[in-house]
Amino acid sequence: AQKITQTQPGMFVQEKEAVTLDCTYDTSDPSYGLFWYKQPSSGEMIFLIYQGSYDQQNATEGRYSLNFQKARKSANLVISASQLGDSAMYFCAMRRNTGRRALTFGSGTRLQVQP
Amino acid sequence: DGGITQSPKYLFRKEGQNVTLSCEQNLNHDAMYWYRQDPGQGLRLIYYSQIVNDFQKGDIAEGYSVSREKKESFPLTVTSAQKNPTAFYLCASSRDHRSPTTDTQYFGPGTRLTVL
Numbered sequence: 669a670q671k672i673t674q675t676q677p678g679m680f681v682q683e684k685e686a687v688t689l690d691c692t693y694d695t696s697d698p699s700y701g702l703f704w705y706k707q708p709s710s711g712e713m714i715f716l717i718y719q720g721s722y723d724q725q726n727a728t729e730g731r732y733s734l735n736f737q738k739a740r741k742s743a744n745l746v747i748s749a750s751q752l753g754d755s756a757m758y759f760c761a762m763r764r765n766t767g768r769r770a771l772t773f774g775s776g777t778r779l780q781v782q783p
Numbered sequence: 784d785g786g787i788t789q790s791p792k793y794l795f796r797k798e799g800q801n802v803t804l805s806c807e808q809n810l811n812h813d814a815m816y817w818y819r820q821d822p823g824q825g826l827r828l829i830y831y832s833q834i835v836n837d838f839q840k841g842d843i844a845e846g847y848s849v850s851r852e853k854k855e856s857f858p859l860t861v862t863s864a865q866k867n868p869t870a871f872y873l874c875a876s877s878r879d880h881r882s883p884t885t886d887t888q889y890f891g892p893g894t895r896l897t898v899l
Contacts, residue, residue: 703887711871713890759825763886769833769877770816770841771888773825
């Protein structure tokens with residue numbers, strides 16, 4: 669079974685500063701994918717970034733980067749130069765690459781960006 | 784524009800009634816998924832379908848049913864057997880379940896169901 673743990677229920681960050689949202693995972697599968705999604709107050713889940721378990725380099729997408737430490741089973745999201753529009757819930761998720769391909773989600777972190 | 788649509792956005796149901804939530808995608812994606820989200824929690828998988836005319840139970844399938852007669856559509860019926868159906872329901876799709884790198888799931892805007 670897979671499990672995602674997000675230990676930070678809420679985080680505050682000042683506008684223009686960087687913030688790290690923590691995610692640890694547990695799986696016995698050798699091949700898997702890790703995802704981060706943003707959920708604003710409207711409710712829609714917005715895909716941010718993807719990291720494959722065999723990827724050698726950390727994924728980056730604009731202001732988002734994923735700090736992937738496979739041995740520690742962590743996949744932390746780093747948001748650089750925070751903006752007020754970054755205030756939202758952030759979910760870490762994992763997907764197996766064989767068999768059932770649905771996502772397993774963590775409980776989320778609420779990020780609030782302060783001016 | 785391509786995307787995933789869910790309707791209605793808000794739905795109210797009396798106890799004992801069945802209700803069907805719509806999910807349509809025009810992305811030509813093979814796989815579709817239904818998730819449930821309760822307040823302050825992450826998403827949990829209800830049902831998924833990797834190909835037309837085939838679907839599988841997720842972790843919390845009891846009290847729900849689905850069909851996948853067309854590639855574009857994956858409706859979810861919440862039956863009277865679902866004991867606590869009030870929740871936010873999200874539909875997702877992904878292009879190719881056979882390829883890890885192209886299997887990113889994209890979500891619709893969701894339907895908020897309230898049982899009165």
